Amino acid sequence: MVDRLPHTLRSDALDNRERILDAARALFSADGLDVPMREIARCAGVGPATLYRHFPTKQVLATEAFADQLRACRTIVDDACADPDPWRGLCLVIEKICELHARDRGFSEAFMSAFPGAPDVADREYTVKAVAGLAQRAKDAGHLRSDFVLDDLILILMANKGIHMRSTDTQVMASRRFAGLAIQAFEACPQQAPLPPAARLVSAAPDSA
Amino acid sequence: MVDRLPHTLRSDALDNRERILDAARALFSADGLDVPMREIARCAGVGPATLYRHFPTKQVLATEAFADQLRACRTIVDDACADPDPWRGLCLVIEKICELHARDRGFSEAFMSAFPGAPDVADREYTVKAVAGLAQRAKDAGHLRSDFVLDDLILILMANKGIHMRSTDTQVMASRRFAGLAIQAFEACPQQAPLPPAARLVSAAPDSA
DNA sequence: ACGCTAACGGACGCCCCCGTCCGTTTAGGT
DNA sequence: ACCTAAACGGACGGGGGCGTCCGTTAGCGT
Numbered sequence: 001m002v003d004r005l006p007h008t009l010r011s012d013a014l015d016n017r018e019r020i021l022d023a024a025r026a027l028f029s030a031d032g033l034d035v036p037m038r039e040i041a042r043c044a045g046v047g048p049a050t051l052y053r054h055f056p057t058k059q060v061l062a063t064e065a066f067a068d069q070l071r072a073c074r075t076i077v078d079d080a081c082a083d084p085d086p087w088r089g090l091c092l093v094i095e096k097i098c099e100l101h102a103r104d105r106g107f108s109e110a111f112m113s114a115f116p117g118a119p120d121v122a123d124r125e126y127t128v129k130a131v132a133g134l135a136q137r138a139k140d141a142g143h144l145r146s147d148f149v150l151d152d153l154i155l156i157l158m159a160n161k162g163i164h165m166r167s168t169d170t171q172v173m174a175s176r177r178f179a180g181l182a183i184q185a186f187e188a189c190p191q192q193a194p195l196p197p198a199a200r201l202v203s204a205a206p207d208s209a
Numbered sequence: 210m211v212d213r214l215p216h217t218l219r220s221d222a223l224d225n226r227e228r229i230l231d232a233a234r235a236l237f238s239a240d241g242l243d244v245p246m247r248e249i250a251r252c253a254g255v256g257p258a259t260l261y262r263h264f265p266t267k268q269v270l271a272t273e274a275f276a277d278q279l280r281a282c283r284t285i286v287d288d289a290c291a292d293p294d295p296w297r298g299l300c301l302v303i304e305k306i307c308e309l310h311a312r313d314r315g316f317s318e319a320f321m322s323a324f325p326g327a328p329d330v331a332d333r334e335y336t337v338k339a340v341a342g343l344a345q346r347a348k349d350a351g352h353l354r355s356d357f358v359l360d361d362l363i364l365i366l367m368a369n370k371g372i373h374m375r376s377t378d379t380q381v382m383a384s385r386r387f388a389g390l391a392i393q394a395f396e397a398c399p400q401q402a403p404l405p406p407a408a409r410l411v412s413a414a415p416d417s418a
Numbered sequence: 419a420c421g422c423t424a425a426c427g428g429a430c431g432c433c434c435c436c437g438t439c440c441g442t443t444t445a446g447g448t
Numbered sequence: 449a450c451c452t453a454a455a456c457g458g459a460c461g462g463g464g465g466c467g468t469c470c471g472t473t474a475g476c477g478t
Contacts, residue, residue: 010475013425036465047427052467155372155387162371163364165408174408178364181404185394195390199374199383219445222455245435256457261437419478426473432466443456448449 017054019044024065028106030168033062033113062110069107072100074127081130087143089134090186094153095179098160102175103168108161128202145188151201156182158201226263228253233274237315239377242271242322271319278316281309283336290339296352298343299395303362304388307369311384312377317370337411354397360410365391367410 009017023044027035037058041051055061076096083089101108131150138144160178165171218226232253236244246267250260264270285305292298310317340359347353369387374380 010424012475016426037467038465041427048466049427049468049470050425053425056467152386152390155383155390158373159368159371159387162368164367165410170408173406174364174410176405177361177407178368179405180402181361181364181394182390184402184404185390187402189398189400191398193389193393193396195393196385196388197382198386199379201374201383219454221445225456246437247435250457257436258438258457259455262455265437421478422476424473424475426471428469428471430467430469432468434463434465436463437461439458439460441456441458443454445454446452448451 013054016044016046016050020046020051020054020061021065024061028062028065028110029104032105033058033109037061062106066104066107066110069100069104069111073097073111074123076100077127077130081134086134086137086141087187090131090138090144091183093131093134094156094183094186095176097157098175098179098182099172101157101160102163102172105164112158112161139188143188145186145192147195148186149198151198152186154201155198222263225253225255225259229255229260229263229270230274233270237271237274237319238313239315241314242267242318246270271315275313275316275319278309278313278320282306282320283332285309286336286339290343295343295346295350299340299347299353300392302340302343303365303392303395304385306366307384307388307391308381310366310369311372311381314373321367321370348397352397353395354401356404357395358407360407361395363410364407 020040024040027040027043037051038048040061041048044051051061055064076093080089080093080096083092101111128150131153135144135148135150135153139146139148156179160175163171163174163178165174229249233249236249236252246260247257249270250257253260260270264273285302289298289302289305292301310320337359340362344353344357344359344362348355348357365388369384372380372383372387374383
C-alpha cells in the first residue's frame with residue numbers, strides 16, 4: 001500500500017514519475033480535473049498500476065502537479081504586498097491570479113474547489129491575512145471602495161472560473177477583460193451606488209478586510 | 210421511434226409526462242444538467258423506458274423543462290427595453306438574469322452551453338438586437354461606459370455561472386453582490402481606466418452594441 | 419556477468435450510466 | 449363487461465471509469 005523506506009527511486013521510476021506529472025499538468029491544464037486517471041497514464045506512456053503506485057489518489061497527483069502554480073500564487077501575493085502602492089498591488093493580484101487561473105483550468109478548479117475550509121494549503125491563512133492587509137491599506141489610501149470585503153475577491157475568482165473558451169488565448173483575453181471590469185468595480189469613486197451585501201464565502205474570518 | 214399521430218395522450222401518460230417534467234425541473238435546478246436520466250425517472254416514479262418514450266434525449270427534456278425560464282428571460286428583456294430609462298433597464302436585465310441563473314443551475318448551464326451558434330432558441334437574434342439597442346441608448350444617455358460591448362454581458366453571465374454555493378439562498382445572495390459589482394463596472398464614470406479589449410464571444414455580430 | 423528486488427503494466431472485477439426490447443398492465447371506447 | 453391498443457417498466461447488453469492483483473521485466477549493486 002505505502003512505498004517502503006528506500007527513499008531512493010530507481011532511475012526508470014523517477015523518469016516515469018516525471019512523465020506522469022508532465023502528462024497530468026498538460027491534461028489538467030487543458031481539460032480540467034475531470035480527465036480519467038487512465039487517460040493521464042496513457043498519455044504518459046505508463047500502465048494504470050504505475051500511475052496509482054506513484055500517486056494513490058487524484059488529490060495527491062493534483063497537489064504535486066500544481067505545486068508550481070501554488071508557489072506562483074504565493075509569489076504574486078508577496079510581490080503585491082511589497083508594492084509601495086497598495087491599490088496597484090491589489091490590482092496586480094487580481095490580474096495575475098485571474099490570468100493564472102485562465103491559463104490552467106485544472107488549477108483553477110483545484111484551487112477553488114478546495115476553498116471553504118480546505119486543509120490542504122497550510123499557509124492559506126497567512127495568504128488571506130496578507131491580502132486582507134493589502135486591501136486595508138488600499139482602502140486607507142482611498143483607492144479601494146470602503147465596502148469591499150475579502151469575499152469579493154473570492155467571488156471574482158469563482159466567477160473567473162466560470163469563463164470558459166475553446167482556445168487558451170481567447171480564454172486569457174476574456175479573463176483579462178473580466179479582471180479589468182472587476183478592478184473597475186472595486187475602485188473607489190465619488191458617485192458610487194451601494195453594493196448588495198456580501199455573502200460569506202471564507203469560512204471563519206472575524207473581520208474580512 | 211416517434212409518437213404516432215393520435216395527438217391525444219392517455220390520461221396516465223399525460224400525468225406521467227407532467228411528473229417527469231416536475232422531477233426534471235427540480236433535479237436540474239438543484240444539481241445541474243449532469244443528473245442521470247434514470248435519477249429523473251426514479252424521482253418521477255416511472256421506469257426509464259417511459260422517460261425515454263416521452264423525451265428521447267436529454268436535450269429535448271431540458272428544452273421543455275426550461276420553457277418557463279426562457280419565457281421569463283424574454284419577459285425580463287422586454288420589460289427592460291420598455292423602461293424609459295435605458296440604464297435602469299440594462300441594470301434590471303443584469304440583476305434579474307443573474308438571479309434567474311443563480312436560482313436554477315441547470316438552466317444556467319443549458320442557457321450558456323448553448324451559446325456560441327446554438328440553433329435552439331429561434332429568437333436569440335431578436336433578443337440580442339433588443340439588448341444591443343438598449344445598451345446603445347444607455348450609452349447615448351451617458352450612463353453606460355462607451356467601450357462596453359455585448360460580449361461583456363455574456364462574459365458576466367458566464368462568470369455568474371461560475372459562482373456556486375451550497376444553499377440556493379447563499380447562491381442568490383452571492384450572485385446579487387456579483388451583479389452589483391458588474392453594474393458598478395459598467396457605469397460610466399469620469400476617471401475611467403480603459404478596459405482590456407473584449408474577446409469575441411458571440412459568433413457573428415457585426416457591430417455588437 | 420549475475421542475481422535480487424524494485425518497478426512495470428496487462429488484465430480483472432466492480433459499479434454506474436446509457437438506450438432499447440418486449441412481456442404485462444390498464445385506460446377508455448363500445 | 450369486454451376488447452384493443454396505448455402506455456408502462458423490468459431487464460438486458462454495451463461501454464467506460466475505477467482501483468487492484470500478479471506474472472513479467474529490467475535497473476543496479478556486487
